[in-house]
Amino acid sequence: MGRWEPNARGRLEQAAMELYGERGYEQTTVTEIAARAGLTERTFFRHYADKREVLFGGSALLQELLVDTLAGAPATAAPIDAVAAALRAAAAVFDERREQSLRRQKIVSANAELRERELVKLASLSAALAESLRARGVPEPAASLAGEAGIAVFKVAFEGWIEETDGRPMGAYIEEGLDGLKAVMAGGRA
Amino acid sequence: MGRWEPNARGRLEQAAMELYGERGYEQTTVTEIAARAGLTERTFFRHYADKREVLFGGSALLQELLVDTLAGAPATAAPIDAVAAALRAAAAVFDERREQSLRRQKIVSANAELRERELVKLASLSAALAESLRARGVPEPAASLAGEAGIAVFKVAFEGWIEETDGRPMGAYIEEGLDGLKAVMAGGRA
Numbered sequence: 142m143g144r145w146e147p148n149a150r151g152r153l154e155q156a157a158m159e160l161y162g163e164r165g166y167e168q169t170t171v172t173e174i175a176a177r178a179g180l181t182e183r184t185f186f187r188h189y190a191d192k193r194e195v196l197f198g199g200s201a202l203l204q205e206l207l208v209d210t211l212a213g214a215p216a217t218a219a220p221i222d223a224v225a226a227a228l229r230a231a232a233a234v235f236d237e238r239r240e241q242s243l244r245r246q247k248i249v250s251a252n253a254e255l256r257e258r259e260l261v262k263l264a265s266l267s268a269a270l271a272e273s274l275r276a277r278g279v280p281e282p283a284a285s286l287a288g289e290a291g292i293a294v295f296k297v298a299f300e301g302w303i304e305e306t307d308g309r310p311m312g313a314y315i316e317e318g319l320d321g322l323k324a325v326m327a328g329g330r331a
Numbered sequence: 332m333g334r335w336e337p338n339a340r341g342r343l344e345q346a347a348m349e350l351y352g353e354r355g356y357e358q359t360t361v362t363e364i365a366a367r368a369g370l371t372e373r374t375f376f377r378h379y380a381d382k383r384e385v386l387f388g389g390s391a392l393l394q395e396l397l398v399d400t401l402a403g404a405p406a407t408a409a410p411i412d413a414v415a416a417a418l419r420a421a422a423a424v425f426d427e428r429r430e431q432s433l434r435r436q437k438i439v440s441a442n443a444e445l446r447e448r449e450l451v452k453l454a455s456l457s458a459a460l461a462e463s464l465r466a467r468g469v470p471e472p473a474a475s476l477a478g479e480a481g482i483a484v485f486k487v488a489f490e491g492w493i494e495e496t497d498g499r500p501m502g503a504y505i506e507e508g509l510d511g512l513k514a515v516m517a518g519g520r521a
Contacts, residue, residue: 219518260450279520282487286512289483297475322476326516328409330469 150188152178157195158241161248166192166255196245196255200262204269206230211273220279224270224291225319231295232311235302246303267292294318340378342368347385348431351438356382356445386435386445390452394459396420401463410469414460414481415509421485422501425492436493457482484508 146152156177160169171192175185189195210230214223235242249255271288279287298314305314336342346367350359361382365375379385400420404413425432439445461478469477488504495504 220520221515221518257447257451260454261447264450282491282508282511283515283520285487285490286483286508287515289487290480290512290515293476293479293483297472297479300475301472318472318476321472322480323516325411325473325477325480326513328411330410330473 146180146184149178149180149184153180153185153188154195154198157192158244158248161196162244166196166248166252193255193258196249197258197262200265203231203234204266206234207266208269208273211270212276216277220274220277220283220287221290221319223274223277224287225315227270228291228295228298228315228319229312232298232315235299235311243303263292263296266295290322294322297321336370336374339368339370339374343370343375343378344385344388347382348434348438351386352434356386356438356442383445383448386439387448387452390455393421393424394456396424397456398459398463401460402466406467410464410467410473410477411480411509413464413467414477415505417460418481418485418488418505418509419502422488422505425489425501433493453482453486456485480512484512487511 153174157169157174160173160177169192171182171185174192174195175182178185189198207227207230210227211223214226218226249259267285267288269288270291271285274284274287275281294315295318298311298318301317302309302311302314343364347359347364350363350367359382361372361375364382364385365372368375379388397417397420400417401413404416408416439449457475457478459478460481461475464474464477465471484505485508488501488508491507492499492501492504
């Protein structure tokens, strides 16, 4: 291990996001990211497996937040209400990081490989929610369906929020999505 | 163009599936597929862009079937009922091709790249359903939510059906999934 670098991970993330935005994800190398952050490549690889990981390092934290919040919901809560609590907790984090989320989304949506990776991440989140519901005694296929429904709401809410211009928080899009999916499944049109 | 080869596409698919099953997807080459089918590599590339395409060539047909069935639903049908009609039409096709579906699933699930490709395919199907619903006048976010809900039901139903041992058709899993998601969104537990 080299000497201690204060907030190396955050500096590397900041440098990577700047470079991905300036010259594109494909054109940026780990060498350049480390140089921009004033750190060595060796330090980069202590924090991230590769340059893609910088964009997806947060998804483990998001999954943890979703699963922990779901697990903390009252035992009597209906599955969809436990999932809704998890989505609301995630929305609060996204609202605190709107600028970073916007910048990241611009990079991910410009690259097919990154878009695919994002879909894999969403599928993992759905599976983690389902697993957490089964641990609460929710049977199949209800657990998997509730996990998929939660991620469907999250995906549509995120897309709305990332494009919004009226300052509505992500939480408002989550509520709209939950209500919207309830209405759709009850045979509504909107 | 070479001489006409009777059912070249079907023979190539059959050969590819046999080889993927026998020696694994990664280990199989286009040269071997063409040889097994008694055809030339040139003929292979007239029908498929690469060896992955053999496994995903059917997804354009599936998307067409889903979209056409949805578009053909009565104008007064609720969005979820139009989506349900599309899923039922798809289920009937899967039931006719159970052996091929099982064999294909075994190959896809054994390979990370193919599993990612499958997620991309499902996301495209969801987007196509949403677009078709918007064309029927369904507003956002209801159209996207109904598209996502349809694919969530399809995914969970397919997983159940592919693992079933009691002979229930895919259509039964689709009905169970639709009813299950309705119940979940209405606050039920199972």
